[in-house]
Each structure stands twice: as structure tokens, then as C-alpha cells.
Amino acid sequence: MHNLQQKVRIYNTLSGKKEKFVPVSDQVRILLCGPTVYDYSHVGHARMLLCYDLISRYLRSKGIGVNVVVNITDVDPKIFRKSRIAGIPPADVATTFISELLNDLASLRIDNFAFARVSDHVSRAKELINKLLKEKKAYFDGGNIYLDTSRIRSLGKLSRMTRDDLKDCRLEISPFKRCATDIMLWNSSDDFEEVFKDNMLGDGVPWWHMQDSSVAVSSFAGVYDIHGGASELVYPHHESHLAQLMAITSLEMPVRFWTHVALVRIKGRKMSKSHGNVVLLRELLARYTANVLRLYLFSRHYREIFEFDEDELDKFVRIDNLLLGAISDSASGGNQSSDPLGSFFDCIENDLDSPGAINVMIKTAQRRGNKSALKVMANVFGLCY
Secondary structure (H helix, E strand, O other): OOOOOOOOEEEEOOOOEEEEOOOOOOEEEEEEEEEEOOOOOEHHHHHHHHHHHHHHHHHHHOOOEEEEEEEEEOOOHHHHHHHHHHOOOHHHHHHHHHHHHHHHHHHOOOOOEEEEEHHHHHHHHHHHHHHHHHOOOEEEEOOEEEEOOOOOOOOOOOOOOOHHHHHHHOOOOOOOOOOOOOEEEEEOOOOOOOOEOOOOOOOEEEOHHHHHHHHHHHHHOOOEEEEEEEHHHHHHHHHHHHHHHHHHHOOOOOEEEEEEEOOEEEOOEEOOOOOOOOOEHHHHHOOOOHHHHHHHHOOOOOOOOEEOOHHHHHHHHHHHHHHHHHHHOOOOOOOOOOOOHHHHHHHHHEOOOHHHHHHHHHHHHHOOOOHHHHHHHHHHOOOOO
16 A cells, blocks of 8 residues: 555654654644744744655655644733733734744745644533543642543653652642642633633633644544654653543554654754744745755754754755756756665655755756656755756
């Protein structure tokens, strides 16, 4: 059915090693933790999403269907604060920046993802929380609702943390929680600008991890192939998300692969809105083409920290011109007997070795090699010539 021949290896954060990835059906299901939409998207967002754009383009090149759903957090204290400052409803803040995000991603040619606003899945979150309460897997505490983690034996496996480690982190501190590791599902105790009415749960907000779980259940019944996001989400977010899915589905492994893209830094410091050092995607796209940005962001392996330096982009302008010249040069048919696709796909199938695959493309272009193969490689990288 599939043309992968068990060659693909992907690093699974859960096991801490590369594992064979063979689709179990005609469609690979991927859920991504997207941005919280209270501002414009930056290079860090782009790098993460491009990683999974590469995965999906590769799989489609092999004739395998892909369904990528990006979770968009539009219920969050950061949005509520922006709403209060701007004097407009939180939903309007989120809608504005979702529209800007989609425009930026379209300019970068990320156009095969589905996007799910968590606000559209609040009813699902309520349903799941009520189910967990009924099954005595969750409980009320001081107006909030928490997942009872005492029966989740593998808690901490994803983040390589022991029970004692987890207890020391002291998330969502409450004197009424049964255990320090228990996970908030529904927040009714904080004073938010926007709450959701519910007679059973109390007026409140589905909390961060439950928001993603509700999207996962709505999209894939809580069981899917790959969960992805930035490396900073391993703990507490993805550890909590996994615990919730295990409780909801009663499965030990509801998600086959947990994958994480390393952070983008600038001058040695994490690029983030809170640090005030972000490089907005839209600003870069005003100065460089999507091809150049893609080549640059793929020039480091996705699990390596990316030190952003705009001075390096001129190098990738030259690489882009080299590829354009090799593909469009009608005077050079290239050596059709030489097929670099084997080496190219060997790199992609080795845990997305994008730097190695780019080197194969560059060498092929330099010797005016097989043009049809070069076009295939460019398409997998989402380059347009």
C-alpha cells in the first residue's frame, strides 16, 4: 500500500530514540500546537510549522495522504489582557491575529493545514470533563476541576521526570489538590474577561491542556500518528496533554510519535514576545522571498537550536538563484542518467535531515544535473520555480 519500505526514521521524544515510521492507514494524522493569537507570528512559529509542512510534502510525494490540524489557542489570559487594553472583545482580538497568521503562512506557502480554534471546541471540552468526572478520573477543587494523576503510571515519561520531579514543579498550586501533579482541566477561580457558562462545571474556562485535548478528540477521536510543537512544550503542556488523552481514551499510547522542534534564538536568547526580541515573519517576507526563508530555516536540523542571524540570508539568496538557474536553463538538459533522488530521500527519511537534503540539491544544481529530479526535490521543500 505504501512506498516507504520501512525506511523512514523519526525521533520520538517519548522513547528518546529514532523509530521506524510506517503509516497504519492511507492517511497520516498529525496534530500541531500552534500559536496563541494575541500578536503577529514570528520566525519561531514559522520554523515549527515548516518542519511539518516538509513532513506532509514528503509523504504526499510518496502517495500518502496527510491530515494536519493546527490547534490555535484563542482562549488565553494573554488574549484577555490584550482585549482589556484595546477595549474590544477577546474574540475580535483572536480573529484579527488568526487572519494575519493565515496571511503570513499563505505567503510562506504553508497551505495544506487545517486550523482549529479552541473556542470552537469548548462544548467538546465540557463533554470530556464531565466524562472524566463521571468515571472518577477527575474531581472538583475550590471551584476548579483537576485530572487525578494517581492512576497514570507513566506520568513523566515524555519529559523524563520522576514523580518527585513533577511534584517539585508545583504547577497550579492549590491547598485542596489531592496531589501536586494533578492537572487543571477547568478554571473557574480566576477572574477572566471571558468565561463560558456551565451549570455543572461552573462558569469558567477550559484550561490550556484540555483545550488541545478537545481538538484532538474532535479531529481524531484522541488517537493519531504524530503530535508536534516547539521543544519548550514537552513539559508541562505535552506531558499533561498525553495524560489527559490516556485518561480519555483508556489507551497507553494514544499518540504514536511525539516530535519537537528546537527553539529559535537571537543573540543567544530565546526568541519570544515576552522577551521583546521577535523577528516578525511578515517583516522578513517583505525583504526576502518564501524560497529564501524556507532554505534558510531548513538549513539546520529541526532538533537543533536555531541561532537566527539575518546577515546569513544573503547566502540563501545565492542558493535560490543557483537552483532557479539550474531548473530554468533550457540550454542544459542535465545528466538524466544520474539520479540524486535516492540520496535526497535518504536524508529526508533519516529524521528529516533537511541540511543534508539541501546539500544534495545544491550539488545537483552546480553540475546542472538531472533537472526532473531537481524539480521533485524543490517541490518537497516547497520551493517555487
